[in-house]
Amino acid sequence: MRYLMMFAALTLAACVEEPETGAEIFATECAGCHGANAQGDGPYARGLDTVPPDLTTIASRNGGVFPRDQVMSTIDGLQRDAHFSVAMPEFGAGDLGATVIVEENGLGTPVPTKLLLLTDYIELLQREE
16 A cells, blocks of 8 residues: 555656746746846847836845845736836736745745746845945
8 A cells, every 4th residue: 555655646746847947937938028137138128118127136226135025026917016017917817837835924825836936036136236
């Protein structure tokens, strides 16, 4: 019986796709406008009315703190203020993958996997301005 359970677990694991990395998601979904270097100079940025922001200076523009929830809300499409470009897709309207529970201060919040990977990647790109 134990062998059967291990076989079933291994079979299930083999059927599950490997998750994309944040860098792969960024290259596919974001680099066209924000640039491969995330500094707002992608090939599609030239024709936009609103220049895509430099994503590598989000923390420095926010007093040295990376505003994780705000970044996720912007990507997802929940937070869209007046200066926001309509060219930015509302990624939350599409498939951001299965959710994982992110625990903070004892509270678990379901977050789509791709949204979490992309936000983590953008956080890694932060540099001082």
